[in-house]
Amino acid sequence: MSETAASESDALVFFGATGDLAYRQIFPALQALIRRGRLEMPIIGVAKSTMDVDGLRARAHESLERHGGADAGAFAALSKQMQYVNGDYRDPETFRRLRQALGRTSRPLYYLAIPPDLFGTVVEGLAGADCLHGARVVVEKPFGRDLASAQALNRTLHEHCPESAIFRIDHYLGKEPVQNLLYFRFANSFLEPIWNREHIESVHVTMAEEFGVEGRGRFYDGVGAIRDVVQNHLLQVVALLTMEAPLGHLAEDIRDGKQRAFRAMRPLAPSEVVRGQYAGYRQESGVAPDSDVETFAAMRLHIDTWRWADVPFHVRAGKHLPQTAMELHVTLRRPPQRVFDDAPAAANVVRFRLSPNVIISLGVRVKVPGEAMIGDNIELLAQHIAEGDEMAPYERLLGDAIRGDAMLFVREDAVEAAWRIVDPVLGDKTPIHQYEPKTWGPAEAARTSVAGSGWYNPGPSVQRPL
Numbered sequence: 001m002s003e004t005a006a007s008e009s010d011a012l013v014f015f016g017a018t019g020d021l022a023y024r025q026i027f028p029a030l031q032a033l034i035r036r037g038r039l040e041m042p043i044i045g046v047a048k049s050t051m052d053v054d055g056l057r058a059r060a061h062e063s064l065e066r067h068g069g070a071d072a073g074a075f076a077a078l079s080k081q082m083q084y085v086n087g088d089y090r091d092p093e094t095f096r097r098l099r100q101a102l103g104r105t106s107r108p109l110y111y112l113a114i115p116p117d118l119f120g121t122v123v124e125g126l127a128g129a130d131c132l133h134g135a136r137v138v139v140e141k142p143f144g145r146d147l148a149s150a151q152a153l154n155r156t157l158h159e160h161c162p163e164s165a166i167f168r169i170d171h172y173l174g175k176e177p178v179q180n181l182l183y184f185r186f187a188n189s190f191l192e193p194i195w196n197r198e199h200i201e202s203v204h205v206t207m208a209e210e211f212g213v214e215g216r217g218r219f220y221d222g223v224g225a226i227r228d229v230v231q232n233h234l235l236q237v238v239a240l241l242t243m244e245a246p247l248g249h250l251a252e253d254i255r256d257g258k259q260r261a262f263r264a265m266r267p268l269a270p271s272e273v274v275r276g277q278y279a280g281y282r283q284e285s286g287v288a289p290d291s292d293v294e295t296f297a298a299m300r301l302h303i304d305t306w307r308w309a310d311v312p313f314h315v316r317a318g319k320h321l322p323q324t325a326m327e328l329h330v331t332l333r334r335p336p337q338r339v340f341d342d343a344p345a346a347a348n349v350v351r352f353r354l355s356p357n358v359i360i361s362l363g364v365r366v367k368v369p370g371e372a373m374i375g376d377n378i379e380l381l382a383q384h385i386a387e388g389d390e391m392a393p394y395e396r397l398l399g400d401a402i403r404g405d406a407m408l409f410v411r412e413d414a415v416e417a418a419w420r421i422v423d424p425v426l427g428d429k430t431p432i433h434q435y436e437p438k439t440w441g442p443a444e445a446a447r448t449s450v451a452g453s454g455w456y457n458p459g460p461s462v463q464r465p466l
């Protein structure tokens, strides 16, 4: 929720109109917004290609067919509203033509779905053609390559736009189960008294993907897992899991709370990070034959606050792992005494499964029916069954940006704070270990878990019966 009633944008311009992100995410989001009646404005794609506007419409149609299906009415509206400006981002003429295409609109939203090294060029082009009055600018991740480049990018953007006009996207923040982390923690009273070092032994966060770089080798080889998903998606999730209660419910209260959580995360130590690369990665198209870019990273993170001191956070992400799932496991301390004569009590675990399905569960021990006081480990579990009409992250985030609601976007200080955490381990500061596809990364990853106690792998997607 924004503090002031912000005015809605009256045109949507997306740079990178012929690119991969537009194809996978933006066209479906535009169609969804049109179906909800939330996008009655000119939609202008910008890119440099041999396509004309009909070519762009055809590409939009193909994208929709591939991602959930084209809705005849909404696609007709999208086609009608869509314009295309073809040109080089370094050529001022491109921006003059864009200015013309914008006509009488006065509050455009620019979505930069382009590589980060072009953000500055495009914003300067927009400023040069007088396109930035009343505008909002949405920028994709990764926001920079490290702390220094993120700071430089922030300076460039701020030369032309106030912070209130800049919307840094992290699509994880648009996901329902990610928002629910914040909601679940602070809309209930039972969790907060135990959500600290007195009761929590460790936290494991895993983002596993069964697939590889899927034709994105050129992009990925310049980035690697730490820049691609740790600096943003994973640290955002950890911030939501660990932040203090916000002082209020306004966007800035929540962003302030998250910012303090980032500031408390200790910069990663190279000795507590293990990087891996799946066998066969160097043969992927667009990847350097001697690449030492990581497709897997496991790390131990520390949060230096009274609440979290000495609680280890194990965070890992990787491609070509045995399954696709994102889970957070919060392990509580064991009971202080062994009262029953069966196996030692297992620790209680709070499990947040964020994808591919959504589960919140509590791992507990219950007595098995019978004469003996013998127990079994079970999960008390709530599973969210998706109903057809839920908003996908890009639809949610674009809709928010159009309305000027910045709550689910990353603020300048937060993006820099997150880079500060990963900066010491970027690039080749740690060795790279090869791992076989369909395994949980290199064996060395065990080193980052507490006393080699191992990692929690994402659990079952459904509960076995009692």
Ligand code: BG6
Binding pocket: 209, 228, 229, 355
């Ligand atoms: C993107 C990364 O930001 O997130 C990809 O660039 C990754 O490498 C993707 O696969 C994962 O997103 P999701 O929503 O499919 O979990």
